[in-house]
Amino acid sequence: MKTIKVTEESTLLATLLQGGYSRTKGKQLLKYRAVMVNDLPATRLDQILAPGDVLTITSANEVSSGYPPCPGLNIIYEDADILVIDKPPGLLTIASETEKTKTAYHQLTACLRERSDDKSRVFIIHRLDQGTSGLLVFAKNEIAKHALQGSWQDARKRYWAITEGRPQKDSGTITSYLCESKIHRVYSVKTDNGEGKYAETRYQVVQSNDDYALLDITLITGRKNQIRVHLADIGHPVAGDKKYGAKTDPIKRLALQSYFLAFTHPISGEPMEFTLDPPGKFKSLLARKKPPKT
Incomplete structure (x- = not known):
């Protein structure tokens, strides 16, 4: 103040x-x-x-704290135009064919309507996979929605990922074209076949132990399941990601978190930046070491 x-x-x-x-x-x-x-x-x-x-x-943060909470959701930031939440693992962003109500979109819309009136709603800007936790942005009106969607390719996005094993190189860039099968499984092809979408992922190894590594991931493009497919491509799938080849599930969830988001506010033009610490289970897993042989 x-x-x-x-x-x-x-x-x-x-x-x-x-x-x-x-x-x-x-x-x-x-x-x-x-x-x-x-x-x-x-x-x-x-x-x-x-x-x-x-x-x-x-200040903006003090304004944000003036909004009532939404039970079951951790709202990181809110103003008249946008909402930023820390989505828990296991929660869908929007409805699927089999689940209509247990979604971040449904819960936020219900919360806003309970606060004010039946016309309140939120608008989808981007998505996180159901198993991925972390920063997720919604617009609160159509003007903010169109402005954010129009500039979202300029947003900066980073993730924490725990992989099975440590990549041979401490840092690198993974590129491919991503396609989707009829059963909704995403896969890589190295050359453009006319069906795939170009995808680029950069990574940096931050920490590792005998079994796992913590990677700082920067998304250059934002394709469906991109990080999961690319890390599987280099032989180090995300821990807990059985869909893309993981053999272990040490923390009973997909070990992937959207931890950093930076974008321009759709109305004020102000730079917005949000950061989360790695989940406690990520830290505990990396702290584990095999006992010495006796």
């Missing part, structure tokens, strides 16, 4: 500009009712301020 004491007659906009805020940011602050003048919410940038007036400006 920031406080500005007015020393000479001015407009609210001029005072905000002097305080380091842009006009766009000022509009955003008013929209979120984040600017108070003498304990009353400001509504116009051309409002006249007098000497002695006191502005109180609430």
